[in-house]
Amino acid sequence: MEKLLKLYLSLLCILVAFSCKKDGDLSASKKRELAEKTYQKAIQFRQGSTPFQNGIAEAVAIDPTYEPGVYELSVADLKRGLPHKWLPQYTKAVVLDSLTRIPWRGYLYLWFYRDYKKAIADFNASDTLTPNFIDAPQGHSVDYWRGIAYLGLKNYNKSNAYFEKHITKETEDFGEDYVDITAFLYNGIAYYEAKNYEKALLNFNKQLEYSRNLSADAKYYKAQIFSIEGEKEKALQTINEAIIDFDKGYNNKRAYVETLRQIYSQDLTHLKTTIESQ
Amino acid sequence: MNRKNLLKVIGIIIVTIVLFISGIIGFGYYNYKEAYNTENKPYKKYIGYIDQDKALLNDKFKLCDNGFIQRTYNGAALDAYYINKKHFRDQVVNEFNNKNYSDSGYLNFRFLVNCEGNAGWFEIIEMNLDLEELKLNSTLVKDLFEFTSQSKHWNVLRYTKDNTPYNYYNYISYRIENGKITEIIP
Numbered sequence: 001m002e003k004l005l006k007l008y009l010s011l012l013c014i015l016v017a018f019s020c021k022k023d024g025d026l027s028a029s030k031k032r033e034l035a036e037k038t039y040q041k042a043i044q045f046r047q048g049s050t051p052f053q054n055g056i057a058e059a060v061a062i063d064p065t066y067e068p069g070v071y072e073l074s075v076a077d078l079k080r081g082l083p084h085k086w087l088p089q090y091t092k093a094v095v096l097d098s099l100t101r102i103p104w105r106g107y108l109y110l111w112f113y114r115d116y117k118k119a120i121a122d123f124n125a126s127d128t129l130t131p132n133f134i135d136a137p138q139g140h141s142v143d144y145w146r147g148i149a150y151l152g153l154k155n156y157n158k159s160n161a162y163f164e165k166h167i168t169k170e171t172e173d174f175g176e177d178y179v180d181i182t183a184f185l186y187n188g189i190a191y192y193e194a195k196n197y198e199k200a201l202l203n204f205n206k207q208l209e210y211s212r213n214l215s216a217d218a219k220y221y222k223a224q225i226f227s228i229e230g231e232k233e234k235a236l237q238t239i240n241e242a243i244i245d246f247d248k249g250y251n252n253k254r255a256y257v258e259t260l261r262q263i264y265s266q267d268l269t270h271l272k273t274t275i276e277s278q
Numbered sequence: 279m280n281r282k283n284l285l286k287v288i289g290i291i292i293v294t295i296v297l298f299i300s301g302i303i304g305f306g307y308y309n310y311k312e313a314y315n316t317e318n319k320p321y322k323k324y325i326g327y328i329d330q331d332k333a334l335l336n337d338k339f340k341l342c343d344n345g346f347i348q349r350t351y352n353g354a355a356l357d358a359y360y361i362n363k364k365h366f367r368d369q370v371v372n373e374f375n376n377k378n379y380s381d382s383g384y385l386n387f388r389f390l391v392n393c394e395g396n397a398g399w400f401e402i403i404e405m406n407l408d409l410e411e412l413k414l415n416s417t418l419v420k421d422l423f424e425f426t427s428q429s430k431h432w433n434v435l436r437y438t439k440d441n442t443p444y445n446y447y448n449y450i451s452y453r454i455e456n457g458k459i460t461e462i463i464p
Contacts, residue, residue, distance in 0.1 A: 046351070048350075048351070050319070050321050050324055051314050053320070053324075054319040057319070057321065076324075077325055077326075079351065079352035080325055080350070080351075080353060080388075080447075081326070081353060081386050081449025081464075082386075082403065083403070083405060083409040083451070084405055084409055084411045087409045087410075112463065112464075113451075113453070114453055114461035114463060115407070253356075256355060257355065258356060262363075264364035264365075265362070266364055266365070267364070
Protein backbone atom coordinates (compact mmCIF):
# COMPACT_ATOMS: atom_id res chain seq x y z
CA MET A 1 0.00 0.00 0.00
CA GLU A 2 2.77 2.43 0.99
CA LYS A 3 4.74 1.54 -2.13
CA LEU A 4 1.70 2.16 -4.24
CA LEU A 5 1.26 5.63 -2.76
CA LYS A 6 4.91 6.51 -3.34
CA LEU A 7 4.59 5.27 -6.90
CA TYR A 8 1.47 7.41 -7.38
CA LEU A 9 3.22 10.55 -6.09
CA SER A 10 6.25 9.93 -8.34
CA LEU A 11 3.93 9.46 -11.32
CA LEU A 12 2.26 12.78 -10.50
CA CYS A 13 5.63 14.56 -10.50
CA ILE A 14 6.58 13.01 -13.86
CA LEU A 15 3.23 14.04 -15.37
CA VAL A 16 3.67 17.63 -14.16
CA ALA A 17 7.22 17.77 -15.51
CA PHE A 18 6.16 16.60 -18.99
CA SER A 19 2.83 18.38 -19.24
CA CYS A 20 4.05 21.23 -21.49
CA LYS A 21 4.49 21.09 -25.22
CA LYS A 22 5.69 23.78 -27.58
CA ASP A 23 2.92 25.36 -29.71
CA GLY A 24 5.14 25.31 -32.79
CA ASP A 25 5.15 21.52 -32.86
CA LEU A 26 1.38 21.26 -33.06
CA SER A 27 -0.63 20.12 -36.06
CA ALA A 28 -3.18 22.50 -37.64
CA SER A 29 -6.12 20.90 -35.83
CA LYS A 30 -4.28 20.94 -32.50
CA LYS A 31 -3.38 24.59 -33.07
CA ARG A 32 -7.04 25.38 -33.71
CA GLU A 33 -8.01 23.49 -30.57
CA LEU A 34 -5.45 25.37 -28.48
CA ALA A 35 -6.40 28.73 -30.03
CA GLU A 36 -10.04 28.07 -29.22
CA LYS A 37 -9.18 27.12 -25.65
CA THR A 38 -7.03 30.24 -25.21
CA TYR A 39 -9.82 32.36 -26.71
CA GLN A 40 -12.45 30.85 -24.40
CA LYS A 41 -10.25 31.66 -21.42
CA ALA A 42 -9.71 35.25 -22.60
CA ILE A 43 -13.38 36.04 -23.18
CA GLN A 44 -14.10 35.39 -19.51
CA PHE A 45 -12.61 38.85 -18.94
CA ARG A 46 -14.32 42.14 -19.75
CA GLN A 47 -14.45 42.92 -23.46
CA GLY A 48 -11.63 45.29 -24.40
CA SER A 49 -9.70 44.83 -21.14
CA THR A 50 -5.99 43.93 -21.33
CA PRO A 51 -6.43 40.24 -20.34
CA PHE A 52 -9.27 39.98 -22.89
CA GLN A 53 -7.34 41.57 -25.76
CA ASN A 54 -3.98 39.99 -24.94
CA GLY A 55 -5.53 36.57 -24.40
CA ILE A 56 -7.25 36.71 -27.77
CA ALA A 57 -4.08 38.06 -29.40
CA GLU A 58 -2.33 34.99 -27.98
CA ALA A 59 -5.04 32.73 -29.47
CA VAL A 60 -4.62 34.41 -32.86
CA ALA A 61 -0.83 34.05 -32.63
CA ILE A 62 -1.32 30.29 -32.13
CA ASP A 63 -3.72 30.06 -35.06
CA PRO A 64 -3.86 33.20 -37.27
CA THR A 65 -6.83 31.71 -39.16
CA TYR A 66 -9.01 31.53 -36.05
CA GLU A 67 -11.68 33.97 -37.23
CA PRO A 68 -13.68 34.44 -34.00
CA GLY A 69 -10.49 35.71 -32.34
CA VAL A 70 -9.50 37.95 -35.25
CA TYR A 71 -13.01 39.44 -35.29
CA GLU A 72 -13.31 39.85 -31.53
CA LEU A 73 -10.11 41.91 -31.40
CA SER A 74 -11.97 44.61 -33.38
CA VAL A 75 -15.18 44.88 -31.37
CA ALA A 76 -14.12 47.09 -28.46
CA ASP A 77 -12.65 49.65 -30.88
CA LEU A 78 -16.01 49.77 -32.64
CA LYS A 79 -17.99 50.27 -29.45
CA ARG A 80 -15.62 52.85 -27.97
CA GLY A 81 -15.32 55.26 -30.87
CA LEU A 82 -12.05 54.24 -32.53
CA PRO A 83 -13.10 53.50 -36.14
CA HIS A 84 -9.60 53.92 -37.57
CA LYS A 85 -8.49 50.98 -35.43
CA TRP A 86 -11.67 48.97 -35.85
CA LEU A 87 -11.67 48.79 -39.64
CA PRO A 88 -8.18 47.31 -40.33
CA GLN A 89 -8.77 44.59 -37.73
CA TYR A 90 -12.30 43.88 -38.96
CA THR A 91 -11.02 43.62 -42.53
CA LYS A 92 -8.77 40.73 -41.43
CA ALA A 93 -11.90 38.91 -40.25
CA VAL A 94 -13.60 39.59 -43.59
CA VAL A 95 -10.72 37.84 -45.36
CA LEU A 96 -11.20 34.76 -43.18
CA ASP A 97 -15.00 34.57 -43.33
CA SER A 98 -16.47 36.90 -45.92
CA LEU A 99 -19.83 35.10 -45.99
CA THR A 100 -20.53 36.08 -42.39
CA ARG A 101 -18.53 39.25 -42.05
CA ILE A 102 -19.64 41.18 -45.14
CA PRO A 103 -23.37 41.35 -44.26
CA TRP A 104 -22.34 41.83 -40.62
CA ARG A 105 -20.16 44.76 -41.66
CA GLY A 106 -23.20 46.21 -43.43
CA TYR A 107 -25.00 46.15 -40.10
CA LEU A 108 -22.04 47.91 -38.43
CA TYR A 109 -21.77 50.54 -41.18
CA LEU A 110 -25.47 51.15 -40.78
CA TRP A 111 -25.60 51.68 -37.02
CA PHE A 112 -22.12 52.66 -35.86
CA TYR A 113 -21.16 54.90 -38.79
CA ARG A 114 -24.52 55.73 -40.37
CA ASP A 115 -22.99 55.06 -43.76
CA TYR A 116 -26.12 53.89 -45.53
CA LYS A 117 -24.50 53.44 -48.94
CA LYS A 118 -21.68 51.26 -47.67
CA ALA A 119 -24.20 49.28 -45.62
CA ILE A 120 -26.39 48.67 -48.68
CA ALA A 121 -23.36 47.64 -50.75
CA ASP A 122 -22.54 44.99 -48.14
CA PHE A 123 -26.12 43.75 -47.90
CA ASN A 124 -26.28 43.56 -51.70
CA ALA A 125 -23.00 41.67 -51.78
CA SER A 126 -24.50 39.06 -49.47
CA ASP A 127 -27.13 38.33 -52.15
CA THR A 128 -24.33 37.35 -54.50
CA LEU A 129 -22.27 35.52 -51.88
CA THR A 130 -25.20 33.40 -50.71
CA PRO A 131 -27.71 33.46 -53.62
CA ASN A 132 -30.00 30.80 -52.14
CA PHE A 133 -30.03 32.16 -48.65
CA ILE A 134 -31.18 35.45 -47.10
CA ASP A 135 -28.53 36.44 -44.58
CA ALA A 136 -29.66 37.73 -41.22
CA PRO A 137 -26.85 39.56 -39.43
CA GLN A 138 -27.78 40.38 -35.83
CA GLY A 139 -31.09 38.56 -36.10
CA HIS A 140 -32.75 40.44 -38.96
CA SER A 141 -32.77 39.69 -42.66
CA VAL A 142 -30.64 41.83 -44.96
CA ASP A 143 -33.95 42.96 -46.51
CA TYR A 144 -35.02 44.43 -43.18
CA TRP A 145 -31.64 46.16 -42.81
CA ARG A 146 -31.82 47.47 -46.39
CA GLY A 147 -35.27 48.86 -45.61
CA ILE A 148 -33.72 50.85 -42.77
CA ALA A 149 -30.68 51.94 -44.79
CA TYR A 150 -32.84 53.20 -47.68
CA LEU A 151 -35.01 55.07 -45.17
CA GLY A 152 -31.79 56.70 -43.93
CA LEU A 153 -31.04 57.66 -47.53
CA LYS A 154 -34.58 59.03 -47.87
CA ASN A 155 -35.25 56.61 -50.71
CA TYR A 156 -38.73 55.73 -49.50
CA ASN A 157 -39.80 53.57 -52.45
CA LYS A 158 -36.87 51.21 -52.03
CA SER A 159 -37.28 51.25 -48.26
CA ASN A 160 -40.91 50.14 -48.61
CA ALA A 161 -39.99 47.52 -51.22
CA TYR A 162 -37.50 45.85 -48.88
CA PHE A 163 -39.76 46.05 -45.84
CA GLU A 164 -42.65 44.57 -47.83
CA LYS A 165 -40.38 41.75 -49.00
CA HIS A 166 -39.18 41.13 -45.45
CA ILE A 167 -42.66 41.22 -43.90
CA THR A 168 -44.14 38.95 -46.61
CA LYS A 169 -41.35 36.38 -46.19
CA GLU A 170 -41.52 36.36 -42.39
CA THR A 171 -45.32 36.11 -42.48
CA GLU A 172 -45.23 33.21 -44.95
CA ASP A 173 -42.52 31.36 -43.05
CA PHE A 174 -43.53 31.95 -39.45
CA GLY A 175 -46.71 34.03 -39.26
CA GLU A 176 -47.41 37.74 -38.99
CA ASP A 177 -47.05 37.81 -35.22
CA TYR A 178 -43.42 36.72 -35.68
CA VAL A 179 -42.51 39.86 -37.64
CA ASP A 180 -40.47 42.32 -35.59
CA ILE A 181 -42.74 45.27 -34.77
CA THR A 182 -40.08 47.76 -35.89
CA ALA A 183 -40.47 46.42 -39.47
CA PHE A 184 -44.07 47.69 -39.38
CA LEU A 185 -42.96 50.96 -37.76
CA TYR A 186 -40.23 51.73 -40.30
CA ASN A 187 -42.36 50.56 -43.20
CA GLY A 188 -45.05 52.94 -41.94
CA ILE A 189 -42.57 55.81 -41.64
CA ALA A 190 -41.37 55.30 -45.23
CA TYR A 191 -45.01 55.26 -46.46
CA TYR A 192 -45.71 58.36 -44.37
CA GLU A 193 -42.76 60.20 -45.93
CA ALA A 194 -43.93 59.11 -49.39
CA LYS A 195 -47.35 60.56 -48.45
CA ASN A 196 -49.05 57.20 -48.77
CA TYR A 197 -51.04 57.69 -45.58
CA GLU A 198 -53.34 54.73 -46.08
CA LYS A 199 -50.51 52.21 -46.11
CA ALA A 200 -48.68 54.14 -43.40
CA LEU A 201 -51.69 53.84 -41.07
CA LEU A 202 -52.03 50.17 -41.90
CA ASN A 203 -48.45 49.56 -40.78
CA PHE A 204 -48.67 51.73 -37.66
CA ASN A 205 -51.84 49.87 -36.67
CA LYS A 206 -50.07 46.56 -37.22
CA GLN A 207 -47.28 47.71 -34.95
CA LEU A 208 -49.77 48.71 -32.26
CA GLU A 209 -51.66 45.44 -32.68
CA TYR A 210 -48.53 43.45 -31.87
CA SER A 211 -47.25 45.71 -29.09
CA ARG A 212 -50.32 45.83 -26.80
CA ASN A 213 -51.25 49.24 -28.22
CA LEU A 214 -48.10 50.74 -26.66
CA SER A 215 -45.87 52.73 -29.01
CA ALA A 216 -45.11 56.43 -28.79
CA ASP A 217 -43.59 56.25 -32.29
CA ALA A 218 -46.60 54.75 -34.08
CA LYS A 219 -48.95 57.16 -32.32
CA TYR A 220 -46.68 60.13 -33.05
CA TYR A 221 -46.86 59.41 -36.79
CA LYS A 222 -50.56 58.56 -36.67
CA ALA A 223 -51.25 61.90 -34.98
CA GLN A 224 -49.41 63.65 -37.81
CA ILE A 225 -51.52 61.86 -40.41
CA PHE A 226 -54.75 62.74 -38.57
CA SER A 227 -53.56 66.33 -38.36
CA ILE A 228 -52.77 66.46 -42.09
CA GLU A 229 -56.20 64.99 -42.84
CA GLY A 230 -57.87 67.67 -40.72
CA GLU A 231 -59.00 65.37 -37.92
CA LYS A 232 -57.88 67.64 -35.11
CA GLU A 233 -59.63 65.91 -32.19
CA LYS A 234 -58.35 62.50 -33.21
CA ALA A 235 -54.85 63.91 -33.72
CA LEU A 236 -54.86 65.56 -30.30
CA GLN A 237 -56.07 62.42 -28.57
CA THR A 238 -53.41 60.34 -30.35
CA ILE A 239 -50.52 62.67 -29.55
CA ASN A 240 -51.63 62.72 -25.90
CA GLU A 241 -51.53 58.92 -25.90
CA ALA A 242 -48.10 59.05 -27.55
CA ILE A 243 -46.82 61.29 -24.75
CA ILE A 244 -48.14 58.86 -22.12
CA ASP A 245 -46.45 55.91 -23.90
CA PHE A 246 -43.21 57.85 -24.22
CA ASP A 247 -43.19 58.74 -20.53
CA LYS A 248 -43.63 55.05 -19.73
CA GLY A 249 -40.61 54.23 -21.91
CA TYR A 250 -42.50 52.72 -24.86
CA ASN A 251 -40.52 54.29 -27.68
CA ASN A 252 -38.21 52.84 -30.29
CA LYS A 253 -34.55 52.79 -29.20
CA ARG A 254 -31.54 50.52 -29.35
CA ALA A 255 -28.38 49.68 -27.40
CA TYR A 256 -25.07 51.50 -27.90
CA VAL A 257 -26.31 54.09 -30.41
CA GLU A 258 -29.35 56.21 -31.22
CA THR A 259 -31.80 54.40 -33.46
CA LEU A 260 -32.94 55.72 -36.82
CA ARG A 261 -35.78 58.23 -36.46
CA GLN A 262 -35.59 58.08 -32.68
CA ILE A 263 -38.18 60.43 -31.19
CA TYR A 264 -37.65 62.76 -28.23
CA SER A 265 -39.97 64.55 -25.83
CA GLN A 266 -39.55 67.83 -27.77
CA ASP A 267 -40.85 66.15 -30.96
CA LEU A 268 -44.02 65.16 -29.16
CA THR A 269 -44.67 68.45 -27.37
CA HIS A 270 -43.92 70.40 -30.55
CA LEU A 271 -46.45 68.32 -32.50
CA LYS A 272 -49.03 68.74 -29.75
CA THR A 273 -48.60 72.53 -29.84
CA THR A 274 -48.91 72.51 -33.64
CA ILE A 275 -52.11 70.46 -33.52
CA GLU A 276 -53.59 72.65 -30.80
CA SER A 277 -52.93 75.77 -32.84
CA GLN A 278 -54.67 74.37 -35.95
CA MET B 279 -2.34 -3.07 8.43
CA ASN B 280 -1.58 -1.83 11.94
CA ARG B 281 -2.83 1.40 13.46
CA LYS B 282 0.45 3.26 12.82
CA ASN B 283 0.47 2.41 9.12
CA LEU B 284 -3.19 3.32 8.77
CA LEU B 285 -2.52 6.78 10.24
CA LYS B 286 0.44 7.17 7.88
CA VAL B 287 -1.71 6.34 4.84
CA ILE B 288 -4.45 8.73 5.98
CA GLY B 289 -1.77 11.40 6.53
CA ILE B 290 -0.38 10.95 3.03
CA ILE B 291 -3.89 11.11 1.55
CA ILE B 292 -4.69 14.32 3.46
CA VAL B 293 -1.36 15.93 2.46
CA THR B 294 -2.01 14.94 -1.19
CA ILE B 295 -5.51 16.47 -1.11
CA VAL B 296 -4.22 19.67 0.53
CA LEU B 297 -1.40 19.91 -2.01
CA PHE B 298 -3.82 19.29 -4.84
CA ILE B 299 -6.28 21.98 -3.70
CA SER B 300 -3.43 24.46 -3.01
CA GLY B 301 -2.06 23.68 -6.46
CA ILE B 302 -5.41 24.43 -8.12
CA ILE B 303 -5.87 27.68 -6.18
CA GLY B 304 -2.27 28.71 -6.82
CA PHE B 305 -2.55 27.89 -10.51
CA GLY B 306 -5.81 29.83 -10.81
CA TYR B 307 -4.32 32.83 -9.00
CA TYR B 308 -1.17 32.69 -11.13
CA ASN B 309 -3.26 32.54 -14.32
CA TYR B 310 -5.40 35.47 -13.20
CA LYS B 311 -2.37 37.60 -12.28
CA GLU B 312 -0.56 36.56 -15.41
CA ALA B 313 -3.58 37.48 -17.58
CA TYR B 314 -3.30 41.07 -16.33
CA ASN B 315 0.46 41.17 -16.86
CA THR B 316 1.03 43.27 -19.98
CA GLU B 317 4.80 42.81 -20.20
CA ASN B 318 5.78 41.62 -23.69
CA LYS B 319 2.11 41.68 -24.72
CA PRO B 320 0.58 43.84 -27.46
CA TYR B 321 -2.16 45.56 -25.44
CA LYS B 322 -0.75 47.69 -22.63
CA LYS B 323 -4.01 49.48 -21.73
CA TYR B 324 -7.69 48.71 -22.10
CA ILE B 325 -9.30 49.71 -25.39
CA GLY B 326 -10.47 53.31 -25.25
CA TYR B 327 -8.00 54.30 -22.53
CA ILE B 328 -7.27 58.02 -22.57
CA ASP B 329 -3.75 59.02 -21.64
CA GLN B 330 -4.52 61.89 -19.29
CA ASP B 331 -1.00 63.31 -19.58
CA LYS B 332 -1.28 63.71 -23.35
CA ALA B 333 -4.99 64.55 -23.67
CA LEU B 334 -6.22 68.03 -24.59
CA LEU B 335 -7.82 70.15 -21.86
CA ASN B 336 -6.23 67.94 -19.23
CA ASP B 337 -5.50 70.68 -16.69
CA LYS B 338 -8.83 72.46 -16.30
CA PHE B 339 -10.62 70.03 -14.01
CA LYS B 340 -9.87 67.16 -11.68
CA LEU B 341 -11.29 63.67 -11.70
CA CYS B 342 -13.12 62.64 -8.56
CA ASP B 343 -13.10 59.40 -6.61
CA ASN B 344 -9.37 58.69 -7.06
CA GLY B 345 -9.77 59.01 -10.82
CA PHE B 346 -11.91 55.90 -11.32
CA ILE B 347 -13.69 56.08 -14.69
CA GLN B 348 -17.09 54.53 -15.39
CA ARG B 349 -18.82 53.73 -18.70
CA THR B 350 -15.63 52.62 -20.43
CA TYR B 351 -17.43 49.70 -22.09
CA ASN B 352 -18.94 51.81 -24.86
CA GLY B 353 -19.11 55.36 -23.50
CA ALA B 354 -22.10 56.94 -21.81
CA ALA B 355 -23.80 57.38 -25.23
CA LEU B 356 -27.30 58.87 -25.04
CA ASP B 357 -27.17 59.23 -21.25
CA ALA B 358 -24.43 61.84 -21.58
CA TYR B 359 -26.25 64.55 -23.57
CA TYR B 360 -27.64 67.35 -21.43
CA ILE B 361 -31.45 67.24 -21.72
CA ASN B 362 -31.19 64.80 -24.63
CA LYS B 363 -29.52 64.20 -27.97
CA LYS B 364 -32.08 66.21 -29.92
CA HIS B 365 -31.27 69.25 -27.77
CA PHE B 366 -27.56 68.77 -28.52
CA ARG B 367 -28.05 68.08 -32.25
CA ASP B 368 -30.32 71.10 -32.79
CA GLN B 369 -27.70 73.40 -31.26
CA VAL B 370 -24.64 72.03 -33.04
CA VAL B 371 -26.33 71.77 -36.44
CA ASN B 372 -27.72 75.28 -36.06
CA GLU B 373 -24.32 76.69 -35.13
CA PHE B 374 -22.11 74.68 -37.48
CA ASN B 375 -24.04 73.95 -40.67
CA ASN B 376 -24.25 77.57 -41.82
CA LYS B 377 -20.45 77.84 -42.03
CA ASN B 378 -18.61 77.56 -45.30
CA TYR B 379 -16.69 74.32 -44.92
CA SER B 380 -16.38 71.79 -47.70
CA ASP B 381 -14.63 68.82 -46.05
CA SER B 382 -16.11 65.36 -45.77
CA GLY B 383 -15.16 62.80 -43.16
CA TYR B 384 -15.66 61.69 -39.61
CA LEU B 385 -14.49 63.76 -36.67
CA ASN B 386 -14.40 61.86 -33.39
CA PHE B 387 -13.86 63.20 -29.91
CA ARG B 388 -13.09 60.83 -27.07
CA PHE B 389 -13.15 62.42 -23.64
CA LEU B 390 -13.90 62.20 -19.94
CA VAL B 391 -16.54 63.99 -17.90
CA ASN B 392 -15.88 64.32 -14.19
CA CYS B 393 -18.37 63.93 -11.36
CA GLU B 394 -19.25 67.64 -11.58
CA GLY B 395 -20.16 67.33 -15.25
CA ASN B 396 -17.00 69.05 -16.47
CA ALA B 397 -15.65 67.77 -19.77
CA GLY B 398 -11.91 67.45 -20.39
CA TRP B 399 -9.11 65.04 -21.35
CA PHE B 400 -9.97 65.11 -25.06
CA GLU B 401 -8.51 63.00 -27.86
CA ILE B 402 -9.37 63.89 -31.46
CA ILE B 403 -9.50 61.47 -34.38
CA GLU B 404 -9.81 62.94 -37.87
CA MET B 405 -10.80 60.61 -40.72
CA ASN B 406 -12.11 60.53 -44.25
CA LEU B 407 -15.43 58.85 -45.05
CA ASP B 408 -13.60 55.53 -45.49
CA LEU B 409 -12.58 55.70 -41.82
CA GLU B 410 -8.91 56.26 -42.65
CA GLU B 411 -7.01 58.79 -40.58
CA LEU B 412 -6.78 62.00 -42.54
CA LYS B 413 -6.45 65.62 -41.43
CA LEU B 414 -9.57 67.73 -41.82
CA ASN B 415 -9.73 71.52 -42.11
CA SER B 416 -8.13 72.75 -38.87
CA THR B 417 -10.68 75.54 -38.33
CA LEU B 418 -13.53 73.04 -38.76
CA VAL B 419 -11.91 70.78 -36.16
CA LYS B 420 -11.33 73.74 -33.82
CA ASP B 421 -14.96 74.85 -34.19
CA LEU B 422 -16.39 71.46 -33.30
CA PHE B 423 -13.84 70.94 -30.55
CA GLU B 424 -14.85 74.23 -28.93
CA PHE B 425 -18.51 73.30 -29.15
CA THR B 426 -18.12 69.72 -27.94
CA SER B 427 -15.82 70.56 -25.05
CA GLN B 428 -18.31 72.93 -23.42
CA SER B 429 -19.33 71.25 -20.18
CA LYS B 430 -22.87 72.60 -20.46
CA HIS B 431 -23.62 69.93 -23.07
CA TRP B 432 -22.83 67.01 -20.77
CA ASN B 433 -24.76 65.51 -17.92
CA VAL B 434 -23.60 64.69 -14.43
CA LEU B 435 -24.10 60.93 -14.22
CA ARG B 436 -24.73 59.14 -10.93
CA TYR B 437 -24.73 55.65 -9.47
CA THR B 438 -28.30 54.42 -9.12
CA LYS B 439 -27.61 52.75 -5.77
CA ASP B 440 -26.69 55.89 -3.80
CA ASN B 441 -27.01 58.78 -6.27
CA THR B 442 -23.33 59.74 -5.99
CA PRO B 443 -21.87 61.22 -9.18
CA TYR B 444 -19.05 59.53 -11.06
CA ASN B 445 -16.44 60.25 -13.76
CA TYR B 446 -17.30 58.75 -17.12
CA TYR B 447 -15.88 58.04 -20.54
CA ASN B 448 -17.67 59.21 -23.64
CA TYR B 449 -17.17 59.58 -27.36
CA ILE B 450 -18.97 61.49 -30.06
CA SER B 451 -18.57 61.10 -33.79
CA TYR B 452 -19.62 63.70 -36.34
CA ARG B 453 -20.21 62.49 -39.88
CA ILE B 454 -19.57 65.49 -42.09
CA GLU B 455 -20.48 65.61 -45.78
CA ASN B 456 -19.47 68.60 -47.87
CA GLY B 457 -18.92 70.68 -44.77
CA LYS B 458 -22.27 69.87 -43.13
CA ILE B 459 -22.95 67.58 -40.16
CA THR B 460 -25.20 64.83 -41.49
CA GLU B 461 -25.04 62.36 -38.64
CA ILE B 462 -24.03 62.34 -34.98
CA ILE B 463 -23.07 59.05 -33.35
CA PRO B 464 -23.80 57.42 -30.88
